[in-house]
Amino acid sequence: MATGKEQANARHAMPAQDPQVRACNFDEVALGYDHEMAVEEALRCIQCRRPLCVTGCPVQVRIPEFIKALREGDMWQAVEFLKDNNSLPAICGRVCPQESQCEALCILGRRGEPVAIGRLERYVADWEREQGVRVPEVAPSNGIRVAVIGSGPAGLTAAGDLAKKGYQVDILEALHEPGGVLVYGIPEFRLPKAVVAAEVDYLRKLGVSILFNRVVGKLYSLTELREQYQAVFLGTGAGLPIMMSIPGENLNGVYSANELLTRVNLMKAFDFPNWDTPVRVGERVAVVGAGNVAMDSARSALRLGAKEVHIVYRRSREEVPARAEEVEHAEEEGVVFDFLTNPIAVLGNEQGGVTGIRCIRMTLGEPDDSGRRRPVPAEGSEFEMGVDTVVMALGTRPNPLVFIEADGLERARGGTVVADLETGRTTLERVWAGGDIVTGAATVISAMGAGRVAASDIDAFFQAGSPGPWKATKEDVPA
Amino acid sequence: MYCILSKKTLTPVTTEYVIEAPEIARKARAGQFVIVRVHERGERIPLTIADRDADAGTITVVAQEIGATSRRMKELEPGDSLASLTGPLGRPTEIERYGTVVLVGGGLGIAAIHPICQALRDAGNHVIAIIGARSGDLLFWEDRMRQVTDDLIVVTDDGSYGRKALVTVPLKELIEERQIDRVWGIGPAIMMKFVSLTTQPYGVSTIVSLNSIMVDGTGMCGACRVSVGGRTYFACVDGPEFDAHQVDWDLLFSRQRFYADEERRALDLYEENCKAIPEQEDAR
Numbered sequence: 048m049a050t051g052k053e054q055a056n057a058r059h060a061m062p063a064q065d066p067q068v069r070a071c072n073f074d075e076v077a078l079g080y081d082h083e084m085a086v087e088e089a090l091r092c093i094q095c096r097r098p099l100c101v102t103g104c105p106v107q108v109r110i111p112e113f114i115k116a117l118r119e120g121d122m123w124q125a126v127e128f129l130k131d132n133n134s135l136p137a138i139c140g141r142v143c144p145q146e147s148q149c150e151a152l153c154i155l156g157r158r159g160e161p162v163a164i165g166r167l168e169r170y171v172a173d174w175e176r177e178q179g180v181r182v183p184e185v186a187p188s189n190g191i192r193v194a195v196i197g198s199g200p201a202g203l204t205a206a207g208d209l210a211k212k213g214y215q216v217d218i219l220e221a222l223h224e225p226g227g228v229l230v231y232g233i234p235e236f237r238l239p240k241a242v243v244a245a246e247v248d249y250l251r252k253l254g255v256s257i258l259f260n261r262v263v264g265k266l267y268s269l270t271e272l273r274e275q276y277q278a279v280f281l282g283t284g285a286g287l288p289i290m291m292s293i294p295g296e297n298l299n300g301v302y303s304a305n306e307l308l309t310r311v312n313l314m315k316a317f318d319f320p321n322w323d324t325p326v327r328v329g330e331r332v333a334v335v336g337a338g339n340v341a342m343d344s345a346r347s348a349l350r351l352g353a354k355e356v357h358i359v360y361r362r363s364r365e366e367v368p369a370r371a372e373e374v375e376h377a378e379e380e381g382v383v384f385d386f387l388t389n390p391i392a393v394l395g396n397e398q399g400g401v402t403g404i405r406c407i408r409m410t411l412g413e414p415d416d417s418g419r420r421r422p423v424p425a426e427g428s429e430f431e432m433g434v435d436t437v438v439m440a441l442g443t444r445p446n447p448l449v450f451i452e453a454d455g456l457e458r459a460r461g462g463t464v465v466a467d468l469e470t471g472r473t474t475l476e477r478v479w480a481g482g483d484i485v486t487g488a489a490t491v492i493s494a495m496g497a498g499r500v501a502a503s504d505i506d507a508f509f510q511a512g513s514p515g516p517w518k519a520t521k522e523d524v525p526a
Numbered sequence: 527m528y529c530i531l532s533k534k535t536l537t538p539v540t541t542e543y544v545i546e547a548p549e550i551a552r553k554a555r556a557g558q559f560v561i562v563r564v565h566e567r568g569e570r571i572p573l574t575i576a577d578r579d580a581d582a583g584t585i586t587v588v589a590q591e592i593g594a595t596s597r598r599m600k601e602l603e604p605g606d607s608l609a610s611l612t613g614p615l616g617r618p619t620e621i622e623r624y625g626t627v628v629l630v631g632g633g634l635g636i637a638a639i640h641p642i643c644q645a646l647r648d649a650g651n652h653v654i655a656i657i658g659a660r661s662g663d664l665l666f667w668e669d670r671m672r673q674v675t676d677d678l679i680v681v682t683d684d685g686s687y688g689r690k691a692l693v694t695v696p697l698k699e700l701i702e703e704r705q706i707d708r709v710w711g712i713g714p715a716i717m718m719k720f721v722s723l724t725t726q727p728y729g730v731s732t733i734v735s736l737n738s739i740m741v742d743g744t745g746m747c748g749a750c751r752v753s754v755g756g757r758t759y760f761a762c763v764d765g766p767e768f769d770a771h772q773v774d775w776d777l778l779f780s781r782q783r784f785y786a787d788e789e790r791r792a793l794d795l796y797e798e799n800c801k802a803i804p805e806q807e808d809a810r
């Protein structure tokens with residue numbers, strides 16, 4: 048325990064399930080602080096007058112304030128400070144890439160470890176959930192109907208904020224469960240679905256109605272929705288998997304990460320045949336890519352019984368985009384990392400099953416547009432790796448279905464929607480957008496922040512008396 | 527919601543369901559499908575929209591009892607609800623005035639070609655349909671098919687009803703006899719492949735509806751990948767209809783079989799517990 052002076056620079060360790068045990072179950076890995084640990088960790092914060100941590104948070108959570116309330120034992124006050132800028136703290140506390148955001152800038156990080164802000168956030172939010180969801184005051188209905196398309200973090204946040212202000216909100220969701228990536232992508236062992244369910248419960252209590260199995264673009268078009276609702280918020284994310292287009296990619300045993308994770312998380316295939324949806328993962332698995340999605344796929348594969356799981360990544364360890372904690376957890380559980388390696392073909396047998404991948408070694412060349420050094424294939428370094436399952440976790444793009452009959456909605460290259468980041472306004476009148484559909488695959492907190500920005504602009508738009516002509520950008524909006 | 531209004535046994539292995547789904551009924555077009563979850567722990571399975579009635583707010587699907595999910599669906603009674611119903615999905619059939627068209631429906635495919643025949647006829651085509659099954663007791667909807675076609679040819683493999691022939695035999699005769707402007711073939715994958723092989727030498731454009739394994743049906747998972755003309759497509763959003771002559775059939779066959787072991791396990795388990803149906807928890 049970090050009580051001795053010599054350890055004052057170290058943060059309080061997060062209790063976690065033993066790696067050997069947890070690699071065989073789908074229960075949450077990180078167990079959470081208890082009250083004593085949380086207070087101890089909170090006491091490490093020196094309450095900076097100009098807190099840098101806050102500038103590192105995409106939504107400027109009131110970090111020193113909530114930490115102060117926590118250590119003074121005023122939990123409701125802590126909740127209030129926390130939720131001032133973050134409507135999904137139990138989720139963000141678990142999945143934010145803190146090491147590159149709030150904690151990256153914490154002053155304590157200069158001479159030791161930064162305050163474990165994310166873990167404290169999780170602690171406070173979990174405490175609140177245990178008290179039972181409290182419904183805040185909801186403004187009387189203003190009769191304005193808003194359609195929120197998609198129930199990921201962007202949509203949930205926009206819906207909650209608007210409902211509190213008295214708007215009548217319908218969420219239209221393509222799948223049969225709410226939460227977007229939070230339910231179909233991020234696994235139970237990292238984000239228990241009960242945490243997401245509590246957020247959804249809260250929205251329902253605010254009077255939001257969630258209409259499932261509604262695929263916008265198919266069942267209704269955006270054009271039709273604009274006639275039925277005064278405002279539309281597009282939060283459909285970036286759910287279209289990118290494949291590699293290499294030979295053998297359609298063999299049996301090659302999954303997109305989305306398919307594997309959807310079968311496991313949304314459809315509960317890990318509990319087949321108690322749940323009807325099957326999933327098949329062999330003994331040796333290669334996961335291509337090294338983001339959060341790849342870590343989740345690799346760790347799910349282990350839990351489904353794979354004996355050996357490799358992360359195959361064309362860059363080096365330094366460039367790995369996943370959260371540090373996920374990489375650590377994956378390594379502890381026995382996932383093998385093959386850096387500077389790129390698959391060039393999937394190999395198969397007569398029956399159409401996967402037998403391996405052919406890879407080539409890479410070296411790092413000059414930095415590319417993203418500032419990262421570009422991987423270059425090393426000639427003559429090809430080799431084969433025997434695997435029976437391959438998971439492609441190379442990223443995603445916005446799903447274009449929602450754009451069917453959406454005349455006037457401008458899109459950028461890569462299929463994202465053009466929207467003003469400060470207001471969420473798109474080029475189509477009374478249509479706002481936010482989250483991955485605007486930024487491309489990003490983070491939960493940025494999607495949540497975008498939902499919040501749009502909700503506040505939607506309110507500003509209708510508060511301005513009779514809504515004036517549509518101005519797409521902030522500069523155009525009268526103060 | 528998604529209430530089953532009526533259920534009718536069509537053959538020993540197929541059942542017709544009329545389901546309350548006003549929004550889908552309004553929007554659906556020929557060639558589209560829905561994704562059904564029969565109960566709260568159920569898998570998502572695609573079923574073609576075989577008919578719709580926008581005024582009554584209903585759609586009709588015909589399902590073949592081949593595995594655990596379709597058998598469990600058969601246990602639902604009028605008044606029961608599906609756990610979920612999503613649609614209409616997939617691209618509608620391209621309906622134009624082609625001239626003379628032939629639609630081949632094998633087994634369950636009869637239900638799938640029904641709305642397409644209707645739409646093509648409404649568009650002014652001369653519509654000929656060939657429907658077939660292994661034996662007479664597996665045929666259904668002969669009357670309904672007569673109402674939406676100009677000519678209907680009925681065949682069975684064993685000759686127990688209609689003409690004794692495979693569906694490809696009258697198809698070949700028709701193509702040799704007269705100008706055929708377009709052909710659709712819908713049914714088991716192997717039948718579609720043979721329809722394709724039959725029309726290919728004559729260069730008659732032929733469309734098939736690829737029944738690959740699906741999960742979401744919205745382009746999100748890629749489970750439904752098919753290869754057509756050397757390119758990969760997602761059948762649920764790019765199809766399900768494709769140019770038959772370009773389809774990589776072996777890939778479709780092998781991908782359809784991927785979960786054969788698990789499906790057998792689910793079916794065995796289902797048969798063991800036949801009576802123990804999970805409660806309809808929280809059916810929305």
Ligand SMILES: Cc1cc2nc3c(=O)[nH]c(=O)nc-3n(C[C@H](O)[C@H](O)[C@H](O)COP(=O)(O)OP(=O)(O)OC[C@H]3O[C@@H](n4cnc5c(N)ncnc54)[C@H](O)[C@@H]3O)c2cc1C
Pocket residue numbers: 142143144196197198199200201202219220221222225226227228229232233261262263264282283284285286308339340343370446448449481482483484488489490491492494
């Ligand atoms: C496996 C995985 C792990 C991740 N891990 C992390 C992490 O650790 N930390 C982190 O910060 N971020 C992580 N991310 C990224 C993060 O989850 C996303 O950036 C975030 O969820 C985006 O939120 P969103 O609301 O924009 O969209 P989404 O969460 O994608 O939700 C969009 C919703 O819209 C619905 N929808 C789509 N099209 C339609 C339509 N036409 N009609 C109706 N509904 C539609 C979808 O079904 C979905 O429910 C991860 C992503 C994945 C896939």
Ligand SMILES: Cc1cc2nc3c(=O)[nH]c(=O)nc-3n(C[C@H](O)[C@H](O)[C@H](O)COP(=O)(O)OP(=O)(O)OC[C@H]3O[C@@H](n4cnc5c(N)ncnc54)[C@H](O)[C@@H]3O)c2cc1C
Pocket residue numbers: 559569570571572573574575587588589590591592593594595596597634637638736737738739740741766782783786789790793
């Ligand atoms: C676009 C499309 C339209 C279809 N229309 C109809 C229809 O109108 N009537 C009908 O009876 N069937 C239809 N099917 C096939 C139907 O989805 C399968 O018969 C059903 O999923 C079988 O489920 P099961 O559990 O009863 O059988 P299982 O034992 O699980 O499977 C039997 C076979 O069905 C196929 N199958 C299994 N799961 C899926 C799945 N999730 N998605 C697709 N195929 C699967 C596999 O090839 C499998 O070998 C359609 C399929 C597609 C893709």
Ligand code: SF4
Pocket residue numbers: 103104105106107108110133139140143144145148149150164165168492
């Ligand atoms: S929301 Fe994320 S970035 Fe902001 S303080 Fe919380 S954990 Fe840090």
Ligand code: SF4
Pocket residue numbers: 091092093094095098099100101110111152153154155162164
């Ligand atoms: S920067 Fe670190 S020490 Fe300073 S207020 Fe923020 S969390 Fe506390």
Ligand code: FES
Pocket residue numbers: 739740741742743744745746747748749750751760761762763
């Ligand atoms: S079924 Fe998931 S992409 Fe087609």
